[in-house]
Amino acid sequence: MKLKHTFNIALTGLRANKRRSFLTILGIVIGITAIILIMAIGSGAEGLIVGELGGLGAETIVIRPGKEPKGPTDFAETLFSDSLKQRELEAILKKSNVPDLIDAAPEVYVPGSVSYGDETYKPTIIGFEADFMTDALKLKLADGTLFDENDLKSKAKVAIIGSKVKDELFGDESPLGKNIQIKNIKFRVIGVYAPRGQVVFFNVDDLILLPHTTAQTYLSGKDYFHQLTARAKSPAVVNQTVEDIKRTLRELHNITDPEKDDFNVQTQQGLVQQVRVIINVFTAFLSFVVAISLVVGGIGVMNIMLVSVTERTREIGLRKAIGATNRDIQLQFLTEATLLTVAGGIISIILGSGLSLLFSFALSRAYELNWAFQFPILAAVLGIVVSGLIGLVFGLYPANQAAKKSPIEALRYE
Amino acid sequence: MALIEVSNLTKIYQLDSSETRALAGVSFNIEKGEFVAIMGPSGSGKSTLLHILGFLEKQTAGVYKFQGKTYGDYAEDELAHLRNKKMGFVFQAFNLLARTTVFDNVKLPLIYSNIDDSSVDEITRNAIKNVGLEHRAGHESSQLSGGEKQRVAIARALVNNPEVIFADEPTGNLDSKSGGQIMNILRELNEKHGHTIILITHDRQMAEHARRVLFLRDGELIEDKKTEPPAPLSLRGAPTYVGATKQSQRL
Numbered sequence: 255m256k257l258k259h260t261f262n263i264a265l266t267g268l269r270a271n272k273r274r275s276f277l278t279i280l281g282i283v284i285g286i287t288a289i290i291l292i293m294a295i296g297s298g299a300e301g302l303i304v305g306e307l308g309g310l311g312a313e314t315i316v317i318r319p320g321k322e323p324k325g326p327t328d329f330a331e332t333l334f335s336d337s338l339k340q341r342e343l344e345a346i347l348k349k350s351n352v353p354d355l356i357d358a359a360p361e362v363y364v365p366g367s368v369s370y371g372d373e374t375y376k377p378t379i380i381g382f383e384a385d386f387m388t389d390a391l392k393l394k395l396a397d398g399t400l401f402d403e404n405d406l407k408s409k410a411k412v413a414i415i416g417s418k419v420k421d422e423l424f425g426d427e428s429p430l431g432k433n434i435q436i437k438n439i440k441f442r443v444i445g446v447y448a449p450r451g452q453v454v455f456f457n458v459d460d461l462i463l464l465p466h467t468t469a470q471t472y473l474s475g476k477d478y479f480h481q482l483t484a485r486a487k488s489p490a491v492v493n494q495t496v497e498d499i500k501r502t503l504r505e506l507h508n509i510t511d512p513e514k515d516d517f518n519v520q521t522q523q524g525l526v527q528q529v530r531v532i533i534n535v536f537t538a539f540l541s542f543v544v545a546i547s548l549v550v551g552g553i554g555v556m557n558i559m560l561v562s563v564t565e566r567t568r569e570i571g572l573r574k575a576i577g578a579t580n581r582d583i584q585l586q587f588l589t590e591a592t593l594l595t596v597a598g599g600i601i602s603i604i605l606g607s608g609l610s611l612l613f614s615f616a617l618s619r620a621y622e623l624n625w626a627f628q629f630p631i632l633a634a635v636l637g638i639v640v641s642g643l644i645g646l647v648f649g650l651y652p653a654n655q656a657a658k659k660s661p662i663e664a665l666r667y668e
Numbered sequence: 669m670a671l672i673e674v675s676n677l678t679k680i681y682q683l684d685s686s687e688t689r690a691l692a693g694v695s696f697n698i699e700k701g702e703f704v705a706i707m708g709p710s711g712s713g714k715s716t717l718l719h720i721l722g723f724l725e726k727q728t729a730g731v732y733k734f735q736g737k738t739y740g741d742y743a744e745d746e747l748a749h750l751r752n753k754k755m756g757f758v759f760q761a762f763n764l765l766a767r768t769t770v771f772d773n774v775k776l777p778l779i780y781s782n783i784d785d786s787s788v789d790e791i792t793r794n795a796i797k798n799v800g801l802e803h804r805a806g807h808e809s810s811q812l813s814g815g816e817k818q819r820v821a822i823a824r825a826l827v828n829n830p831e832v833i834f835a836d837e838p839t840g841n842l843d844s845k846s847g848g849q850i851m852n853i854l855r856e857l858n859e860k861h862g863h864t865i866i867l868i869t870h871d872r873q874m875a876e877h878a879r880r881v882l883f884l885r886d887g888e889l890i891e892d893k894k895t896e897p898p899a900p901l902s903l904r905g906a907p908t909y910v911g912a913t914k915q916s917q918r919l
Contacts, residue, residue, distance in 0.1 A: 259779040270767050572763040575724060576824065577744045577752020577780040661724050665763065 279598030281551030290606025381469025431502025591649025597601025756825025815846025
C-alpha cells in the first residue's frame with residue numbers, strides 16, 4: 255500500500271476522535287514543551303553569561319590564588335589564599351619570564367559600605383588600576399578624571415565611582431572633589447563612570463574604584479591580592495602566555511607537581527567553557543527529569559491506541575477481508591500513533607517557543623538583562639524526533655495487536 | 669478445472685472441551701460464471717463454508733481448491749492479495765467505514781492493490797455507476813439507507829473485478845423492496861457481466877434468483893439442485909419481489 259494512503263487512513267482515524275486525540279497527546283505536549291523551555295532558557299542563560307564574559311576580552315588572563323576551583327569550597331579557598339603578592343606580580347611582568355604580556359594589574363576586593371553625609375550605601379569596592387579597568391571593560395567617564403601611576407605610587411586616597419553610587423550618595427549634587435568615607439577613611443571622588451550596567455560578574459554602576467595600593471594599605475591591611483588581571487598581546491598568544499605565567503609562578507614557588515599549584519590561571523575562553531559545562535549539565539539533568547514524564551505520556555498513547563484497536567475491530571476485519579495484509583494494518587495504526595505524537599511535538603514546539611519568548615521578554619524587562627531569545631532549533635528538532643519515537647515505540651504494541659486479529663473473529667466482533 | 673473444488677470439507681471448532689462440528693465432509697464444484705445459493709437454517713455451517721471459500725479461515729480436514737490451489741499454497745500476504753484481487757465480499761451488516769464517503773468506501777480495495785493512482789478514480793466511479801449510486805458518491809455512508817449501503821458494499825466488492833463475489837446474507841438486514849433491488853443487481857452482475865456469485869441466505873425467495881441451490885443441514889450437504897430463475901430480470905433498481913415477506917429477516 256502506498257504511503258500516501260496510509261497517511262490518509264491514519265488522519266481520518268484521528269479526525270474521527272478529535273477530542274480524544276488531543277487529550278491523548280496532552281501528556282506528550284506538556285513533557286516536550288517543558289524540555290524545549292528548559293533548553294531555551296539554558297541556552298539563553300548561556301548566551302547571556304558568555305556574552306558578559308565576552309566583555310572581558312579574549313586576550314584577558316585572570317590569575318587567582320589557590321588551586322583551580324572544582325567546587326564551591328575551592329572557590330572559598332581562593333578568597334583566603336595569600337599566594338599572590340607584589341613579588342608574583344613583578345615576576346610575571348618581567349619580559350624574560352612572560353614575553354607576550356603587555357600589562358598586568360592586581361585586584362583587591364574590599365567588603366564594606368560607603369557614606370557621604372547622612373547617606374550610606376553598599377557598593378562593590380575594588381582596588382585596581384584605573385586605565386586597565388576602563389580599557390578592559392570599555393567604560394566611559396561621565397565626569398572628572400582617572401587616577402594614574404603617581405596616585406598608585408603615592409597610595410592616594412582617591413576614588414572613581416559608578417553612576418548608581420553617585421545617585422545614592424549625592425543625588426543631583428556634583429560629587430567631584432567631595433570626600434566619601436569607607437571604614438572611617440576619607441577618599442576624594444575624582445571621577446564618575448557613565449552608566450553601563452552589568453558587565454561580566456558585577457554591576458559597573460555599583461562600583462567604587464580605588465588605587466589597589468591604597469586599598470591594600472588603608473582598607474584590607476593585607477599584603478596579598480585577590481586576583482591578578484593580565485593581558486596578552488593578542489588572543490593568538492593567550493595559551494602560550496598562560497603557560498609562561500604558570501611556569502614562572504611554579505618556579506617562584508618551587509612547585510614541581512602541577513597538581514599542587516597554589517594559584518590558578520583562567521582565560522576568557524576557559525571561563526566560557528566552564529560556564530557552558532555547568533549550564534549544559536544542569537539542562538541535561540532537568541531534561542532527564544522531564545523525560546520521565548514523556549514515558550508516562552507514551553503509556554497514555556499506548557493505552558488509547560489499544561482502546562482504538564478494540565473499538566475498530568470490525569474495521570480491521572473488513573480491511574483484512576478486502577485485501578489488507580497484516581503489515582498494512584500494523585502500518586496504519588503505527589502511523590496513527592506516530593502522527594498523533596508528532597502532532598504533539600509540533601504543538602509543543604510552538605508552545606515551548608512562545609513560552610520561552612515570553613520568558614526572555616519578562617526577564618529582560620524585570621532585571622534589565624541582555625537576555626536574547628533564540629529559537630531553540632536543537633530542541634525543536636529533538637522535540638520532533640522524540641515525539642516520533644514515542645509514537646513508534648508505544649504504538650508498536652497496539653499496532654501488532656491490530657495486525658494479529660483474525661479477519662473472521664474481527665468481523666464477528668460486536 | 670472448476671473455479672472452486674471442494675471435497676470432504678470438514679471444520680471443527682474447539683472451544684474449551686466441547687467440539688462443534690460446523691462442516692462434516694462437504695463436497696461440490698462450482699464453475700466460473702455460476703450463481704450459486706447456499707441455503708440452510710442457522711447453525712447449518714453455511715457461513716463457515718463461505719469463510720473457508722473466501723480463504724478467511726482454514727478447514728480442519730478435506731480439500732478446498734480455488735483455481736486449483738489450496739490455502740496452504742499461499743503465504744499470508746498472498747492470501748490477502750488473493751482476497752483483494754480475485755474475491756469480493758458482501759456482508760449482511762454492510763461493514764462500510766463510518767464517516768467515510770461512498771466514493772472512499774468503494775475505493776478501499778484499490779488502495780490495497782497496486783493499481784496506478786491515475787485510474788483509481790475512474791474505476792471507482794464505474795463501480796458506483798454499476799450499482800446506480802452516482803448521485804450519492806459524495807455522501808457519507810451513515811447518510812444512506814440500508815439498501816443503498818448494501819449497494820455501496822457491492823460496488824466495493826466489484827471494484828477490483830474479482831473472479832467471484834461472496835455474499836453472506838446480503839439482504840438479511842433489508843426490507844423486501846431493498847432486498848429485491850440487491851438481488852437484481854447480483855443477477856445482473858451474473859447474467860450480464862459473467863461474475864461468479866456465491867450467495868448465502870436462508871430466505872428461499874432470495875435463493876430462487878440463483879441458478880443452483882446447495883442445501884446444508886448440520887454441516888452436511890443434503891441437496892444440490894439446479895433451478896430456473898422464476899422471473900426475467902427487470903430493470904435495474906426496480907424490485908423483482910414486491911410482495912416478498914420479511915419473515916426471513918435475521919437481526
